[in-house]
Amino acid sequence: MVGQDLEVQLASGEARRYVNLDFAASTPAMQPVVDTVLSLLPWYASVHRGTGYASQVTTRAYEAARVAVAAFVGARSTDEVIFVRNTTEAINLLARCITLRPEQVVLSTGLEHHSNMLPWRRLAKVVYLDPPPDSDALLMAVKRALDDRSRPVGIVAVTGASNVTGEVLPISEIAWLAHEHGALVAVDAAQLAPHRPIDMVAMGIDCVAISGHKMYAPFGAGALIAPSAVLHDAEPMLAGGGAVTYVTLDDVQWAPAPDRLEAGSPNVIGAVALAAAATALQEIGFEHIAAHERRLLAYLDGRLDDLPHVTRLRLWNGAGVDRLGLSTFVLDGTHHALAAAVLSAEHAVGVRHGCFCAHPYITHLLGVSIADAHTIRERLRRGEHRDIPGAVRASFGIGTTVEHIDRLVDGLTALCEHGPRLQYVEDADTGDYRPVDDRRMLPRFALLPQLELAGISAGCGQF
Ligand SMILES: Cc1ncc(COP(=O)(O)O)c(C=O)c1O
Structure with a gap:
């Protein structure tokens, strides 16, 4: 996979091997x-x-x-x-x-x-x-x-x-x-x-x-x-x-x-x-692809279930349910946008958060009442993106390893046990969080203008 060995910076400026757990949004190139x-x-x-x-x-x-x-x-x-x-x-x-x-x-x-x-x-x-x-x-x-x-x-x-x-x-x-x-x-x-x-x-x-x-x-x-x-x-x-x-x-x-x-x-x-x-x-063969993903999914689900402050969102339970390699979850007391920002800034783990372009479904899974949904809609109409309900999604595919899952779970464990290590501010326009002291530099690409660090935030439209 192209980018498999990518090193990225943490907010502290230290380098870490990147863990991409956002395949359901876009996969790397093969x-x-x-x-x-x-x-x-x-x-x-x-x-x-x-x-x-x-x-x-x-x-x-x-x-x-x-x-x-x-x-x-x-x-x-x-x-x-x-x-x-x-x-x-x-x-x-x-x-x-x-x-x-x-x-x-x-x-x-x-x-x-x-x-x-x-x-x-x-x-x-x-x-x-x-x-x-x-x-x-x-x-x-x-x-x-x-x-x-x-x-x-x-x-x-x-x-x-x-x-x-x-x-x-x-x-x-x-x-x-x-x-x-x-x-x-x-x-x-x-x-x-x-x-x-x-x-x-x-x-x-x-x-x-x-x-x-x-x-x-x-x-x-x-x-x-x-x-x-x-x-x-x-x-x-x-x-x-x-x-x-x-x-x-x-x-x-x-x-x-x-x-x-x-x-x-x-x-x-x-x-x-x-x-x-x-x-x-x-x-490669879909039987191999599916077998690899099912093994990793069982491992990911098991590790997430062991975290006391994490709840997985599921539609169907039980044996015989076939699921792709992804788990979506919420954390007690930590907003999904903050959790995703911490995973990126402190652990170099890339996930997606928000509502995944499926508002009716996520509203159903989160049990958002009709009245609350109406309030959210009005707030979004006014351009207020703070505290919008949502979840964190970790998704994977070919090339993902147990070590990648462990890095995610270690990051979540640290977050649940001690809270964020850094101080974060919420961007009122996007609802995203970013570290107050962010030392990450973005790479320079020939013929492209220097990228702005602000571009690292998820931007509007997360909900
Ligand atoms: C189930 C599903 N359908 C449609 C889409 C839209 O795909 P695209 O953005 O490639 O048009 C997505 C993207 O996440 C998806 O997950």
Whole structure:
């Protein structure tokens, strides 16, 4: 993994080996991905339009990337791979391409990331299922909602795994129920794709969205994979060059998908990086990836449970629940933003804190009352980010070790037993904490202006 041996500074100025436990937000780059990108770069030239040798290489590499991504998700020959920036863009694009009948609704859950909530609201009324106590209850709720003829479901839009608590959802079973009722199934696989195999055919998934930066390929590309019948007649989200077959001064003939939905010069490097990551993950083997993560997760959960002031947030308990490599928790008496700041400034451990772009779900998990939620909303509207409820999330993947988990737990133990070693101030604009005496210097990158230390804070939007 690139950056595996990174040394960073503590607020005191001392150097420490960095522990990255924020994979669920963005993973580091995988070395084979970077090697593939570097090997392509000398050949990089215009894509699709050039007749030169290098243009031919670039075009072939871009199209080969589609084939690799299709294979990665087990797509049908009738599916299209559309390269986009990320899962958010993929879901927005899909929601725009789908046509529902006026009476049809979208069925979804209260667990979703905002990126799998908000785009669907633009398409139709969305019916959300409450976070269920177990996966059987989820399936029963899905069935009940599908059976309700007063609001026929056109599409079931569901995450493959929660980015807040890591539970893997029973996608195959949901898809089976949806298809029995004539509904399509769209899976937000931003979290699932780097950790578990996806097989659109075997699992009955119609449409799937993935992000390169969450699967060890942070080069700005993601993909939507969906039946060409769904995408075929859609009005393009972006209008422009490359998406057309013919243009007159008062008319346009759109090209078939995928070109129709990829106007403008595509991100060839990002697409190739995504494809390289997809291939590398398959070569490592998901059985190894999942086994490694399950071992570490059991260790992390056990160590967190031994800390008296730490409470893990869980949706489903019990044996047989498959969870990705992440644990989200709250600390008695310590605000999540302060805990994350202490882990970074005093222990060189990087985690995420806040609400993880899943306000309805985190509100449910934290038991925030409707009245409190209303107050929070009003405070955020006024730009007050202090003391907003939330949690800390530690997430990991390939390359994470027991030592990394120990460093996190040692940091939390010190914090719970003695409080922060340094003095911190809260930034009223962002709700983040920073040490009063912060000696950290940020690295200098050639051709970039010197980075400001203020940039190290998480910035607005944590909630
Ligand atoms: C479950 C889930 N869906 C969607 C997204 C959005 O992904 P992106 O930011 O790559 O568009 C995320 C990002 O955290 C996520 O965890």
